[in-house]
Amino acid sequence: GRRKKWMGTQTPINFQHNEKELLLDTPSGQVPLNSIFYIERSPIESECYETIMNPGALIRVKAPRQMGKTSLMSRILNYAQQQGYYKACLNFQSADEEFLTNLDLFLKWFCASITNELNLEEKLSEYWQGVLGSKNKCTNYFQRYLLSEIATPLVLGLDEVDQVFQHPEIATSFFALLRTWHERGKNEEVWQKLRLVIVHSKEVYIPLNINQSPFNVGLPIELRELNWEEVENLVKLHHLEWSSEQIKELMAMVGGHPYLVRQALYQIARGRITLEKLLQVAPTEEGPYCDHLRRHLNNLEEHPELLTAIKQIITIDYPISIGTKEGFKLRSMGLVKFQGNLVMPLCELYRRYFSYRL
Numbered sequence: 005g006r007r008k009k010w011m012g013t014q015t016p017i018n019f020q021h022n023e024k025e026l027l028l029d030t031p032s033g034q035v036p037l038n039s040i041f042y043i044e045r046s047p048i049e050s051e052c053y054e055t056i057m058n059p060g061a062l063i064r065v066k067a068p069r070q071m072g073k074t075s076l077m078s079r080i081l082n083y084a085q086q087q088g089y090y091k092a093c094l095n096f097q098s099a100d101e102e103f104l105t106n107l108d109l110f111l112k113w114f115c116a117s118i119t120n121e122l123n124l125e126e127k128l129s130e131y132w133q134g135v136l137g138s139k140n141k142c143t144n145y146f147q148r149y150l151l152s153e154i155a156t157p158l159v160l161g162l163d164e165v166d167q168v169f170q171h172p173e174i175a176t177s178f179f180a181l182l183r184t185w186h187e188r189g190k191n192e193e194v195w196q197k198l199r200l201v202i203v204h205s206k207e208v209y210i211p212l213n214i215n216q217s218p219f220n221v222g223l224p225i226e227l228r229e230l231n232w233e234e235v236e237n238l239v240k241l242h243h244l245e246w247s248s249e250q251i252k253e254l255m256a257m258v259g260g261h262p263y264l265v266r267q268a269l270y271q272i273a274r275g276r277i278t279l280e281k282l283l284q285v286a287p288t289e290e291g292p293y294c295d296h297l298r299r300h301l302n303n304l305e306e307h308p309e310l311l312t313a314i315k316q317i318i319t320i321d322y323p324i325s326i327g328t329k330e331g332f333k334l335r336s337m338g339l340v341k342f343q344g345n346l347v348m349p350l351c352e353l354y355r356r357y358f359s360y361r362l
Contacts, residue, residue, distance in 0.1 A: 026242070026243050026273065028242075028270060028273060028274065029041055030270070031263060031266035031267045031269075031270045032263070033074075034074045034075050034078060035072070035075040037078060037079065037082055040241055041238065041241055041266065042075060042079070043230060043234045043237060043238055043262070045072075045227065045228060045230070045234065048076070048225055048227070049076070049079065051223065051225070052076070052079075052080045052083075052201075052223070052225065053080065053083045055222075055223045056080055056083065056084050056159060056199050056201070057084075057087065058199075059157075059189060059196030059197075060186060060188075060189020060190060060195060060196045060198065060199070061199040061200070061222070061223075062186050062199070062200045062201075062202070062218060062221060062222030062223070063080065063200070063201045063202070063222055063223045063225060064202050064203075064204075064218070064219060064222055064223070064224050064225065065077060065201065065202070065203045065204075065225045065227065066203075066204055066205065066224070066225070066226050066227070067205060067226060067227035067338075068205050068335070068336060068337060068338025068339075069205055069337070069338055070261070070262070070263035070296075070338065071227045071229075071261070071262060071263070071338065072227055072262050073163075073203045073205070073227060074163055074203065076225070076227065077093070077161045077163060077201050077203050078093070078161070080159070080161070080201050081093060081159055081161050081201070084157075084159040084199070085159075088156050089156050089157045089158065089159050089199075090122060090154050090156060090157070090158045090159070091158070091159045091160075091161070092118050092121035092122055092158065092159075092160050092161070093121065093160075093161040093163065094114070094117050094118065094121070094160070094161070094162055094163065095163040095164050096162070096163065096164045096165055096166075096167040096168055097163075097164045097167055098117075099113060099167065100113075104167070104168070104170075104171045104174055105171070105174075106174075107138050107139075107173070107174055107177050107178075108138040110174050110178065111138045111139070111141070111142040111178070111181075112128055112132065114142065114178075115128060115142055115145045115146070115150075116128060118150065118160065119150065122150065122153075122154070122158070124149075124150070124153060127145075127149055128145070130149075131144050131145040131148070131149060132145075138177075139177060139180075139181050142181065143181070143184075143185070146185070146198070147194055147195070151194050151195070151197050151198060152194065154197070156197075157196075157197040157198070157199055158197055158198055158199065159199045159200075159201065160198065160199065160200050160201070161201045161203070162200065162201065162202050162203065163203045164203065164204070165202055165203065165204045166204045166205055166206045169204075169206060169208065169209065169210055172210050172211075175210045175212075176210065176211075176212060176216075179210075179212055179216070179217055179218055179219070180212070180213070180216035180217075182200060182202070182218040183215075183216050183217055183218045183221065184216075185198055185200075186200065186218060186221060186222065200218070200222070202218060202219075202222075205336055205338075206333075206336040207332045207333070207335075207336055228260075229259055229260030229261055229262075230260035230261075230262055230265060231260060232251070232255070232260075234260070235251055235254070235255060235260055235265055236251055238265060238266065238269055239251060239269060242269040242270070242272070242273040243273065244269065244272060244273060246279075250279055253279065253283060254268055254279065254283075256352060257283055257286055257351065257352050257353050258286070258351050258352075258353050259350060259351035259352075261338075261350065261351060263296070264293065264296075264351070264353065267292055267293065267296075268282055268286075268292070271292045276292075277292070286353055286356075287352075287353055287356035287357040287360065288357075288360070293353065293357075297353075297354075297357045300337065300339060300354075301357075301358075301361055303337060304358075307333075309327075309330060310330055310333055310334060310337075311362070313326045313327065313330040313331075313334060314334060314339065314340075314358055314362070315358075315362050317334075317340060317347055317348065317349055318349055318354070318355045318358045318359050318362070319359075322348070323343045323344075323346035323347060323348040324346055324347060324348070325345065325346055325347070326347050331347045334347070335347075338350060339354055
């Protein structure tokens with residue numbers, strides 16, 4: 005039916021336009037490393053590349069879903085690898101639920117996963133003996149085995165660490181451990197080899213001791229929306245010859261949200277819809293954003309306090325004040341933005357869709 009029409013293909017497709025061949029990526033998930041559709045948000049990338057070369061570096065990337073966090077992380081890891089570093093990436097969504105209920109199991113899973121990423125022999129049984137606590141065993145495994153086994157630094161990408169926030173007893177110990185390793189990197193050569201890239205979308209609500217948290221040290225990166233020039237660049241990459249007015253119309257609806265912009269350009273470049281029609285159907289179930297919007301609606305319906313807050317925000321056409329906690333949660337979801345201490349919808353698309361649906 006109607007919905008199927010918008011499902012993207014998993015593989016890039018050839019599209020003839022002006023006798024040039026245009027290879028289009030589907031605009032979902034991580035932007036492939038070799039894709040021309042990855043837009044750098046200067047000076048973010050260069051700052052990250054510079055920082056990751058520092059002994060014991062730690063970079064924290066925070067942004068709502070579909071803003072490009074994983075795409076940035078993969079580029080930092082790729083850059084490090086080009087400099088001769090080892091890289092390992094761990095997505096915490098891949099952790100089985102059982103590992104998130106027991107610290108010992110969790111740290112074993114963590115060590116085994118990194119060992120596997122590095123194609124090394126797993127030696128957990130050797131380092132997991134005796135009366136030492138799990139955190140000490142994990143530290144020894146890294147210090148005496150993983151970091152000693154490799155000749156050059158290891159850049160460790162930790163994606164979707166939000167998964168751990170839902171398990172406070174694991175989170176408190178694990179994040180304290182990362183902070184300890186980072187601090188040891190200031191003085192100890194072996195720990196200077198470890199460079200961390202931590203990626204998350206939610207605000208950190210778990211009560212972490214300020215001296216035991218990795219979320220207040222290192223280089224903080226908060227991914228912003230694309231600006232006018234960056235959107236204009238994307239339009240050209242899709243071989244669309246648009247006037248400034250057309251770019252303005254698209255941005256008036258979806259702002260500079262990377263996924264929303266790319267989805268629009270993808271559908272238009274494939275000849276599935278015109279800009280004019282897209283702007284009409286964008287905030288409806290008929291449009292190309294229906295799955296994206298429905299996911300947000302389902303999330304809101306599970307949290308009555310957020311539903312109440314978003315209703316307040318969309319009915320007034322200027323920024324308003326709402327509860328701090330609700331404001332931060334809605335921003336983590338990517339639905340609102342702050343102006344000072346006041347809150348407004350991230351874009352017109354959300355204002356219109358939720359006005360119709362709530």
